[in-house]
Amino acid sequence: MSERPTMVVVSGMSGSGKSVALKTLEDLGYYCTDNLPADLLPAFVDSVGREAETPRKLAVGIDVRNRHQELTQVSHWLSQVGSMGFDPRLVFFDTEDAVLIRRYADTRRRHPLSHLGLSLADAIARERQVLKPLRTLADAVVNTSDLNVHQLRRRVITELGLADTSLSLLFESFAYRHGVPSDADFVFDARALPNPHWDPRLRPLSGRDREVAEYLDGSPEFGEYLQQVSAFLDIWLPRMRSATRSYVTIAVGCSGGRHRSVYLAERLAAHARASGWEDVATHHRELD
Structure with missing residues (x-):
């Protein structure tokens, strides 16, 4: 891993395991925050960077709950974070549509775009369209369709170069x-x-x-x-x-x-x- 402080953006489809990924990073000592407005990314890093004991590992969740027009500017804000001395990475979590639909049925949760009056299938399709700039920008895309919680945690650790042999x-x-x-x-x-x-x-x-x-x-x-x-x-x-x-x-x-x-x-x-x-x-x- 880089010797520079790390800043990981966790993004992806709703229901793909982003919350598990953020919790995994928190367990690994990352300073985590979820659903941060994308335009506040440099300000967040700058604010945390002024702390007396600056965390060397930050993680931020950015997804479809953000203002959609701002997601196309994430590349610019990641560049700003890089100029502040951090090593920025974007990990995108994806899942097949059929699996997402089954997960929503199992958990009985509402999709973040359900307020638009869309069916679940249409909401997922709309979300894919909105998040396309982030998926294209991602350093790593993790497909969680066939992963259980344990396997997802292991993939997160592997993608960040933190793999070990512990139980x-x-x-x-x-x-x-x-x-x-x-x-x-x-x-x-x-x-x-x-x-x-x-x-x-x-x-x-x-x-x-x-x-x-x-x-x-x-x-x-x-x-x-x-x-x-x-x-x-x-x-x-x-x-x-x-x-x-x-x-x-x-x-x-x-x-x-x-x-x-x-x-x-x-x-x-x-x-x-x-x-x-x-x-x-x-x-x-x-x-x-």
């Missing part, structure tokens, strides 16, 4: 009503734990919120469950290392995939990092 751990939360992740190596059921969903104050929140964390931390059952699962993984995860294995998925499920499973996955990931595992990520299927 990658993914702690993934999910809702049982939408099915168990097909690539899970270990599955833990959190439905026996107290459910924040039944507290009207906590129902709109998620396991990422402090109030939900305090609720669960106040439960003796949660503490006992966390301790026992952590002890199990402390024994068996090191035994998963092998010359042919590069990743392990630990899936945690609950009824809605928003509260118990999310917080438990975050706590288990934090425990793994504290135990010395370097490549640790979380993915919340019903939230991300």
